[in-house]
Amino acid sequence: MGNKSATIVGAGLVGSLWAVFLTKAGYSVNIVELRSDLRNTDIAAGKSINLAFSQRGWTAFKAVGIEDQIKDFAIPMYGRTMHDAEGNLTYQPYGQEGQAIYSVSRGEINRRMMDIAEQHGAQIRFNEQCTGVDLENGITFFKNTKTGISSELKSDLIFGADGAFSAVRYRAMQKLDRFQYSQHYIEDGYREILLPANEDGTHKLSKNSLHIWPRGRFMLIALPNEDGSFTCTLFMPFENHEYAFDRLKTRTDVEHFFQTVFPDFYQLMPEIADAWEDHPLSSLAIIRCYPWTHGKVALMGDAAHATVPFYGQGMNCGFEDCSVMWSLMQKHGEDWDAIFREYEILRKPEGDAVQNLSLDNYLVMRDVVADPDFLLQKRFEREIQKLYPDKYIPLYSQVSFSDIPYSQAFEAGKKQDVWIKELMAKHDIEAMFNNNEIADFIHGLIAAQS
Ligand SMILES: Cc1cc2nc3c(=O)[nH]c(=O)nc-3n(C[C@H](O)[C@H](O)[C@H](O)COP(=O)(O)OP(=O)(O)OC[C@H]3O[C@@H](n4cnc5c(N)ncnc54)[C@H](O)[C@@H]3O)c2cc1C
Structure with a gap:
């Protein structure tokens, strides 16, 4: 690739990874980042402290040869452990033996990618707030949050990787005629709680x-950290429900709530009321927009397709934006008009699909995940996949353990669900497992189909 320049707005997860790709391709890269350098602070940027990292993330990291730099702090989670209201546990593997999604620290992954981007020559300008973009001429305007000094930067390309509340999207793209935009807040918010390690670490x-306390209309989840702690997140309506954040006003309310609905968790963390205010109550939104590119500018990651976190795919989808853009660079060379056109045509349906999948999965996680029929269905699906891995991949595996387009997975998943539910209505699948007849039954099903 030639000696071209690019500005990336946002040194978050997607921006800092995209900088690695661009510098590898020989671009001179400047990143403009609103926050100060998180490598010098302990602040977790107010967002979730750890995230579930899965196949699409690995694919992107492998494309630039940095997967080993993440592996050493990624904790495999092979399944979900459900905690019922009596403290009984049920375990459900996520996929086939050895398949896992990974709990990674948001800060650590971001720090390492910034390091790698800088090692390849990218320059990161911290405390610089993007205030606007000239789409046609490739100019980024920004203002230093400490000095108040305004500056601008001209480059061949600009990538808006500045997250759900993207300034690039607001200040520039929305000036376009027929720019489609929607922002939908769900009625639930979330609050994080750090469950500390045992004294011995x-x-x-x-x-x-991944631990889940499903309670119908709300849920608590917990992801492991390397230091022995768990980052737990309570998702619940803000108001207007029997269990809602606005009902937890006092220490007594908080204690009573946890004692009543999450008794086993309360036993592990009787000091919950002290930790309640440690993290803010935050909202969750789905943001859709189109087009994603114009002139010299493209949106990537949450700036293009922010979603709710219930499939653990927001970041993974943003990383996939990078690997797709990268493969289009291999295809079109430096014809960025062609790259941008194909990028948004390919990726918009995927952004929509990951949003739809995420919304659907909230219902699964907070409610049906505890249902014996659901657990049996998942066991049945895993068995079909085990016997016929080329013919049947359950939806969760398509999303988390493959690079199959989200849109394709979403459609296939709906059909699979109908098919499996019909089979379960007609046949006693549980008895077949108990009598070791399940394999014969599945062989018969597949033979009848082919
Ligand atoms: C509670 C929660 C849990 C989640 N869990 C998961 C999960 O398990 N797995 C998963 O894949 N995803 C998860 N996500 C989604 C994931 O956090 C996002 O998809 C991901 O952070 C998007 O990365 P990004 O780089 O596009 O945006 P961000 O990570 O938001 O980064 C944007 C960057 O741009 C900077 N910026 C913003 N405005 C400006 C400006 N005007 N000028 C300059 N810089 C600016 C910001 O400071 C930030 O550094 C979760 C999200 C939430 C809220």
Whole structure:
């Protein structure tokens, strides 16, 4: 690639990874980042402290040869452990043996990618707030949050990777005629709680699981950290429900709530009321827009397709934006008009699909995940996949353990669900598992189909 320049707005997860790609391709890269350098602070940027990292993330990291730099702090989670209201546990593997999604620290992954981008020559300008973009001429305007000094930067390309509330999207793209935009807040918010490690540094819950306390209209989840702690997140309506954040006003309310609905968690963390205010109550939105590119500018990651976090795919989808843009660079060379056109045509349906999948999965996680029929259905699906891995991949595996387009997975998943539910209505699948007849039954099903 030639000696071209690019400005990336946002040194978050997607911007800092995209900088690695561009510098590898020989671009001179400047990143403009609103915050100060998180490598010098402990602040977790007010967002979730750890995230679930899966196949699409690995694919992007492998494309630039940096997967080993993430592996050493990624904790595999092989399944979900459900905690019912009596403290009974049920375990459900996510996929086939050895398949896992990974709990990674948001700060650590971001720090390492910034380091790698800088090692390849990218320059990161911290405390610089993007205030506008000239789409046609490739100019980024920004203002230093400490000195108040305004500056601008001209480059061949600009990438808006500045997150859900993207300034690039607001200040520039929305000036376009027929720019489509929608922002939908769900009625639930979230609050994080850090469950500390045992005194000897071990985890208080099994380490290699994502823990869920499904309670119908709300849920608590916990992801492991390397230091023995768990980052837990309570998702619940803000108001207008029996269990809602606005009902937890006092220490007594908080204690009573946890004692009543999450008794096993309360036993692990009787000091919950002290930690309640440690993290803010935050909202969750789905943001859709189109087009994603214009002139010299493209939106990537949450700036293009912010979603709710219930499939653990927002970041992974943003990383996939990078690997797709990268493969289009291999295809079109430096014809950025062609790259941008194909990028938005390919990726917009994927952004929409990941949003739809994420919304659907909230219902699964907070409610049906505890249902015996659901657990049986998942067991049945895993068995079909085990026997016929080329013919049947359950939806969760398509999303989390493959690079199959989200849109394709979403459609296939709907059909699979109908098919499996019909089979379960007609046949006693549980008895077949108990009598070791399940394999014969599945062989018969597949033979009848082919
Ligand atoms: C509670 C929660 C849990 C989640 N869990 C998961 C998960 O398990 N797995 C998963 O894949 N995804 C998860 N996500 C989604 C994930 O956090 C996002 O998809 C991901 O952070 C998007 O990365 P990004 O780089 O596009 O945006 P961000 O990470 O938001 O980064 C944007 C960057 O741009 C900077 N910026 C913003 N405005 C400006 C400006 N005007 N000028 C300059 N810089 C600016 C910001 O400071 C930031 O550094 C979760 C999200 C939430 C809220």
